[in-house]
Amino acid sequence: MTTRTFERRIRLGMVGGGQGGFIGGVHRFAARLDDRYELVAGALSSNSERAAASARDLGIKEDRTYTDFADMAAREAARPDGIEAVAIVTPNHLHFGPAKAFLEAGIHVICDKPVTTTLAQAKELAEIIEKSGKLFVLTHNYTGYPMIRQMREMIAAGEIGKLRHIQAEYAQDWLTEAVETRGAKGAEWRTDPARSGAGGAIGDIGTHAFNLAAFVTGEVPDRLYADLTSFVPGRTLDDSANILLRYKSGAKGMLWASQIAVGNENALSLRVYGDKGGLEWHHEAINQLWFTPYGEPKRLITRNGAGAGHAANRVSRIPSGHPEGYLEGFANIYSEAAEAILAAREGRTPSPDVVYPGITDGIAGLAFIEAAVQSSKNSSWMQLDC
Numbered sequence: 001m002t003t004r005t006f007e008r009r010i011r012l013g014m015v016g017g018g019q020g021g022f023i024g025g026v027h028r029f030a031a032r033l034d035d036r037y038e039l040v041a042g043a044l045s046s047n048s049e050r051a052a053a054s055a056r057d058l059g060i061k062e063d064r065t066y067t068d069f070a071d072m073a074a075r076e077a078a079r080p081d082g083i084e085a086v087a088i089v090t091p092n093h094l095h096f097g098p099a100k101a102f103l104e105a106g107i108h109v110i111c112d113k114p115v116t117t118t119l120a121q122a123k124e125l126a127e128i129i130e131k132s133g134k135l136f137v138l139t140h141n142y143t144g145y146p147m148i149r150q151m152r153e154m155i156a157a158g159e160i161g162k163l164r165h166i167q168a169e170y171a172q173d174w175l176t177e178a179v180e181t182r183g184a185k186g187a188e189w190r191t192d193p194a195r196s197g198a199g200g201a202i203g204d205i206g207t208h209a210f211n212l213a214a215f216v217t218g219e220v221p222d223r224l225y226a227d228l229t230s231f232v233p234g235r236t237l238d239d240s241a242n243i244l245l246r247y248k249s250g251a252k253g254m255l256w257a258s259q260i261a262v263g264n265e266n267a268l269s270l271r272v273y274g275d276k277g278g279l280e281w282h283h284e285a286i287n288q289l290w291f292t293p294y295g296e297p298k299r300l301i302t303r304n305g306a307g308a309g310h311a312a313n314r315v316s317r318i319p320s321g322h323p324e325g326y327l328e329g330f331a332n333i334y335s336e337a338a339e340a341i342l343a344a345r346e347g348r349t350p351s352p353d354v355v356y357p358g359i360t361d362g363i364a365g366l367a368f369i370e371a372a373v374q375s376s377k378n379s380s381w382m383q384l385d386c
């Protein structure tokens with residue numbers, strides 16, 4: 001990732017991500033990696049003691065430690081040194097409220113996925129973003145990987161020809177048993193429709209696979225047929241999903257998202273086939289991309305190695321062979337966001353190289369979830385409303 005000089009770090013706030021929270025810590029690493037942000041304020045937990053203790057751990061001053069995100073948005077907006085951007089890392093049902101509050105207070109938003117719990121809310125948020133004139137970044141972090149950028153560049157350049165088949169998979173096994181009934185906090189809200197939304201595995205990890213397929217191909221399917229299952233007794237949301245996809249271009253796809261696939265940790269993979277070649281990428285071999293021009297031997301493209309192009313190289317940090325991974329990919333989204341925020345601060349347009357997921361991706365993700373739930377219920381093909 002090439003860095004440029006800047007006047008001062010972006011003042012960042014955080015909602016969620018207190019002690020015991022998972023993704024908030026990852027966001028903080030990601031924000032620090034290229035040294036563009038400084039965390040100065042937070043409403044890190046709804047529990048006031050935990051919020052205060054978590055803020056102390058992170059060196060956030062007492063007068064910028066909040067227990068309520070609405071209060072934080074109002075008070076930060078009123079300060080001359082108030083935050084310029086906020087990271088929202090709360091469970092899904094607590095994305096819309098904070099995003100609205102900070103955007104309306106004139107603060108850029110970096111939010112985790114899925115963007116909201118309903119498609120209607122995602123669309124409403126799009127209007128709020130538009131009205132605010134502020135930036136909205138959705139952390140579909142896997143789009144930050146160099147080999148994913150490489151895949152995208154090669155497909156756009158026609159290197160595998162006209163797209164025929166897209167195979168996207170995200171398999172985990174941590175919900176194989178009813179851990180939500182045994183005090184696993186992250187599992188509790190993820191299996192509760194009121195806090196997670198209508199999707200279980202499809203919302204939590206299916207949206208990542210769906211987004212990744214759209215990011216590399218530049219296409220969102222217009223129809224799908226889903227078979228969703230809750231294998232674990234007592235669970236209301238899906239824990240495994242098999243989905244067929246159809247694209248307007250004539251391409252077809254399959255998406256498998258499962259949290260009960262024993263033996264899988266974070267097995268995200270993407271295979272894309274065109275009439276001239278194929279591309280294959282697996283999260284667990286993150287720095288490698290297989291490219292097969294039809295009729296020729298398979299070629300291995302590596303991060304920062306021979307064959308990697310501009311889009312991949314500009315988001316790589318270290319020489320080939322040294323592994324880069326999850327945190328660097330996440331940091332690439334933060335650094336892309338920083339480029340956009342700095343450009344906004346300076347009243348210019350960011351370089352066209354700068355790409356990050358936003359509200360359009362969030363809407364597509366919710367359209368995917370809602371169409372999948374409906375399709376599985378009705379045993380019929382459904383149109384995606386996005």
Ligand SMILES: NC(=O)c1ccc[n+]([C@@H]2O[C@H](COP(=O)([O-])OP(=O)(O)OC[C@H]3O[C@@H](n4cnc5c(N)ncnc54)[C@H](O)[C@@H]3O)[C@@H](O)[C@H]2O)c1
Nearest residue numbers: 016017018021022023043044045046089090091092112113
């Ligand atoms: N991009 C990714 O790879 C990725 C990975 C994991 C989770 N996520 C997403 O991140 C979000 C959080 O997931 P998680 O696994 O970190 O959950 P978590 O349960 O581990 O953490 C949630 C945090 O939010 C805090 N919180 C809850 N209500 C709050 C409130 N009203 N005000 C302030 N803080 C509050 C909790 O105290 C906790 O610190 C979810 O939307 C999830 O889908 C994304």
